[in-house]
Amino acid sequence: MTTNKALSRLGLAMRAGKLVSGDETVLKAIRAGEARLVLVAEDASDNTRKKVADKCESYGVPLLIGYSRYELGGAVGKPERVLFAVTDPGFAKLIREGFVQHSEVENIE
Numbered sequence: 001m002t003t004n005k006a007l008s009r010l011g012l013a014m015r016a017g018k019l020v021s022g023d024e025t026v027l028k029a030i031r032a033g034e035a036r037l038v039l040v041a042e043d044a045s046d047n048t049r050k051k052v053a054d055k056c057e058s059y060g061v062p063l064l065i066g067y068s069r070y071e072l073g074g075a076v077g078k079p080e081r082v083l084f085a086v087t088d089p090g091f092a093k094l095i096r097e098g099f100v101q102h103s104e105v106e107n108i109e
Contacts, residue, residue, distance in 0.1 A: 006098030007067065007075035009091065014076040018088035026085040027055055035061045035085035036092035041069040044082040052083060064099050
């Protein structure tokens with residue numbers, strides 16, 4: 001099994017308390033200017049993807065789309081998760097760097 005950098009860093013961010021998940025919590029973090037990076041599962045609904053993409057765009061928050069809800073949930077030791085906001089700039093940078101190596105990821109600036 002290959003360990004994926006972005007997913008293992010996501011788990012670290014979760015344990016460090018620098019990660020929020022769930023629609024309302026993530027949108028609140030974006031609006032409050034706390035989100036440094038937002039991650040959306042590639043199998044999230046179109047509605048969720050659009051809502052989050054629009055919000056990230058209007059607040060200038062980087063958005064990454066990739067991995068399945070099961071991979072994202074597994075990375076943080078929870079059942080499936082579709083949406084995360086990273087609230088720490090250091091973790092956001094590390095996760096973005098790890099994501100670059102995941103070829104199927106759309107990076108939306």
